[in-house]
Amino acid sequence: MQVSRRKFIQLSALAGAGALLSPALAACGTSDDESTSSTASVNTSVATSLKTNGNLEKTTLRVGYLPITDASPLLLAHATGAYEKNGLQVEKPTLMRSWNTVAEAFQSKQVDIVHLLMPMAIWLRFSKNFPLKLVAWDHMDGSALTVKDHINSVAELAGTTVAIPYWYSIHNVVLQMLLRKEGLQAITLGEPSVSGKTVKLVVLPPPDMPVALSNDSISGYIVADPFNAVAEVNNIGKVLRFTGDVWYKHACCVAVMHEEDVVNNPNFTQAAVTSIAEAQLFAANNKVEAARLLSKDGGNYLPQPLKAIEYAMTHYDHSEYVPSGAITHPEWDNQRIGFQPFPFPSYTQELIKSLRETIVEGDNSFLDNLNPLTAHQDLVNDNFAKTAIEKLGGTEKFNIPEDYTRTEIISV
Structure with a gap:
């Protein structure tokens, strides 16, 4: 699905879209x-x-x-x-x-x-x-795995790309718990495949996630609200699972x-x-x-x-x-x-x-x-x-x- 320029601007405004992540955090140089x-x-x-x-x-x-x-x-x-x-x-x-x-x-x-x-x-x-x-x-809590409307289970994420807010995040932890339960393997490089039961993870700034979901760059994202709510109220995705329903009051x-x-x-x-x-x-x-x-x-x-x-x-x-x-x-x-x-x-x-x-x-x-x-x-x-x-x-x-x-x- 292609998103019009007008729709892209609207979604960016709704999500509060920001700049891309810098390549790495500066080392602090502390012994x-x-x-x-x-x-x-x-x-x-x-x-x-x-x-x-x-x-x-x-x-x-x-x-x-x-x-x-x-x-x-x-x-x-x-x-x-x-x-x-x-x-x-x-x-x-x-x-x-x-x-x-x-x-x-x-x-x-x-x-x-x-x-x-x-x-x-x-x-x-x-x-x-x-x-x-x-x-x-x-x-x-306050986070969820949000996906395209046609995806109804974690197993259906095989062969697709899912966005996370940071490698060191409870979102990445919970997502990989969900993937492992379905026999899926998270990868960080290469292309995901259905036959290989792999799901590619990419880091995106949270404000960029709803736009990426709406233009089919990703099949889903796991992140803090209100970005899950943004997808829901604008009918561009749905919550597949709340993270607090996996790890109680995390x-x-x-x-x-x-x-x-x-x-x-x-x-x-x-x-x-x-x-x-x-x-x-x-x-x-x-x-x-x-x-x-x-x-x-x-x-x-x-x-x-x-x-x-x-x-x-x-x-x-x-x-x-x-x-x-x-x-x-x-x-x-x-x-x-x-x-x-x-x-x-x-x-x-x-x-x-x-x-x-x-x-x-x-x-x-x-x-x-x-x-x-x-x-x-x-x-x-x-x-x-x-x-x-x-x-x-x-x-x-x-x-x-x-x-x-x-x-x-x-x-x-």
């Missing part, structure tokens, strides 16, 4: 010794500081984001005044067009906090030795800050995390209003139409998605997207194990000797999320276990 932290002692000292000194070490917070609903807490904290309430001065968050751009801006310290794909944060920390700290989950994007801020500016860091947690509570309880604030009708943070954003925040209709197979676990208490800040250790550990089974471009040998338990301790500081949760009413408010533990549930 192992410089980037390795004494996690236990750092976390303890931070917790002590938070209890004894409430003054912010600095007040200006620079926020960067990709225009997806995953970024909602970072954006709604600005829209609702949560940052200001917690003593922070925040200019309007800076919109970026690709994951490479977000990561490069963070590495070069143009911004203080961003949301990153959690596997990407793992890659930056342990492959590139970049000194970052994961301080909170940004959201749960993290996708996480909030990361510079390790030096976490260590040297704990009250500044706490103010940022508390603001995010407040925004998560707002989003969880006011999804329609949250969609409006994110859209051009509100704060103009996301370029997509309000209809698509609201659809992405609210539409998880069992009567529609269970018969189609997009939801296979109606008994799970899922929503299309959920919000809570605590970074569960069990998820980090299971994610690292799953990444080892996931095909990516480039060298992923850093995963071979990465201990999932100690990796979580090095990557994550959960004191800030816990403090925010307790300040805002406790675990019950966020619908998470009181003991901050859970068992990962994966059902392909």
